[in-house]
Amino acid sequence: MNTPTGFDFRPPQYAKVVARGRRMRVLRNVGALLGVVLLLTGAWIGAGRWLNGCSSGMWRGVDDECVGVSDGSASLHPGLGDIEEKIERENDRIAGIGGKVVTVAVLTPVPEPGGERASVSLEQVRSKIIGAYLAQRKTNLVEGAYPLIRLVIADEGSNEKSWQPVVEKLIGLTEDEQPLVAVTGLGVSIGETIDAAHLLARHDIPMVGAVLTADGLNMTGAVRSERGPIRGLYRVSPSNHTEVLALHEHLATQQRKYMLVRDQNFNDFYTTGLRDDFAEVFSAELESSGVQRSFDGTPGINGTTNQFNEIGNELCSPGTPDTVLYAGRASLLDAFVEKLRDRYCQKQITVVTGSDAAKLANTELPQNVDVIYAALADPKALGDKRFNVYAEDYRANFDAYRQREGIDSRDLGNGWAIMEFDAMTAVVLAAQNALRGETEIGPAEVRTSLVGLTSERSAVTGAGDKFYFNADTGDPVGRTIHVIHRFGNESEPVDKYTS
Incomplete structure (x- = not known):
């Protein structure tokens, strides 16, 4: 059959094939475009992490410092890498055991590498985190003891300027499958610490300060009386x-x-x-x-x-x-x-x-x-019976675990590891007491349980002292202050005083 000039005659079936081919090309083009978008999105996210200079999960806070909450997987400071690896490994280990797991946070300033003067030194922060890790391991290695403890480090910036977003992140963790039940550490005795404690208290999250010594920086809130009490704030450190x-x-x-x-x-x-x-x-x-x-x-x-x-x-x-x-x-x-x-x-x-x-x-x-x-805690004094009647407890509860975990004794010289160990120990005991007869616990239950640690009969066996909390203030009772004489590059305990 002759086809008139200018007409394109194709059988109907062929036309369907062509139309389907066009649709396929469109779909392939859309798929390719979507793939490019996803690739660029992933690259953008990765670039964002690279551009802000912070580890995954951390962000730029006040003063352009990296801040956030880490389970050990993020790098808070190059000088903390080895202990961060230990924490991450322990958190991963207990995740595969089964049974009740709860989260405890160490809220602390972390100095920025190469930054200006911070409220704490890297050595102090390192010691504090080591103390928390040793308490975590000591707890988790006891067969059949629950809850297991997941540890996170909350970095609020070198001078605690990013305390608010970091604390809000912690508040959100109370709803996790492994809920946050308490906060330890709490930085040092400055205004930002007081603000952070008030916010945590408003959300019924209990706190045990490790090295807070300012007068009235306890449940009374007398350090800034116009702000009112700070319910649920305990501390293991004696006052100024x-x-x-x-x-x-x-x-x-x-x-x-x-x-x-x-x-x-x-x-x-x-x-x-x-x-x-x-x-x-x-x-x-x-x-x-x-x-x-x-x-x-x-x-x-x-x-x-x-x-x-x-x-x-x-x-x-x-x-x-x-x-x-x-x-x-x-x-x-x-x-x-x-x-x-x-x-x-x-x-x-x-x-x-x-x-x-x-x-x-x-x-x-x-x-x-x-x-x-x-x-607050001197390793020499704690190991010497002349200055500590619980010297054997110190060796059994702290020094033995320090050696077992390969922690160098040079990391313990400032006493912060011992104080944080004791703060964590108090929280662990409260959590264990709260879990008895219960299937689930959260911060409210642990806060109530801490009230039970306010008598000599319920004393906490810490690294060097057996102590309990004053029910009205949250201050420790029974702690020993060691008077240290430092000369040249040596130091010696010369006296003691019991709170």
Whole structure:
């Protein structure tokens, strides 16, 4: 059959095939486009993680620091890599065991690598996380003991500036399959810690502080009385006032002339508490022969060097005090001591201060300067029966696990590992008591159970002390403060005081 010019005649079946082919090409093109979109989306997510410089699951917080909550899989700091691996491995191990698992968080500032001065040192944070891990392992290795403990580290930034989003992340974890039941650690005694504690308390999440020493930074909330009580806040560390009482008792029989050197950073309740407690407890000594000088140690404030120069010049003059009551952070104590070095100062000077001075564990002092401080937990003292009646408990409950887990003793010098171990131990005991007769527990049940640890009969066996909590304040009862004398690169326990 002849087809008229200009007409395209094709059998009907062929036309259907062509139409189907066109549809297939469209679908292939759409599929290819979708694949490109997914590929670009994945690349964008990956690039975002790379561009923000933070590990997976972490984010940029205040001051552009990486913050967030990690189960050990994220890198919080290059100096924490080995202990993060241990935590991740333990969390993975218990996930495959079966049985009840709950989550406990360590809320802590972590210094930014290469950053400015932080509220804590890397050594202190490392010790704290090691203490939490050792308590986790000790708990999880007891056959048949439940709940098993999943550990997470909540990094709120080097000066705790990102406390709010990190705490809100923790609050969300209370609804997880392995629910968050308590928070330990809680940074140091600054305003951001108080704010974080109030927010956690409003959500009925119990807390056990490891190294909180500011007066009134407990359930009473007296540290900032206008904010009201902080329900559910316990701590294993004695207060600043108790530390100063221990120091005064040790020095009471010695003839000394004192100068009170105090930090004017009013956001740091550790230093303001030391200042007030030194002024009160050493009032007679300061009235008879003492003088007072101030400096401003607020992070980011310049001029500390000049202030220390002036104070050092005065101290090194003839007839001036030979003993400094130092109400400041140990992070600035190195710089202060440097101004008293023998090439500038031709006299012997003793610096008396609080528990933060344990940070000096790896610092060599000049020959003409020694430091006397009140330690929250000193490994030498805890292992010596002259200073600790529970020396065998310390070896069994802490030192043995430290060796078993391959933790170097150099990580324990500042005592933070021991204090965090004890904070975790108290939480674990409360969680175990709460689970008896129950199938499920959460933060409310653990908070109620902590109330049961407020008598001598229910004392917690910590790393070095057996202690319980004051029912009204949440402060520890029965803890021993060790007075440490540091000279050169050595330190020795010289006295003890029981809270």
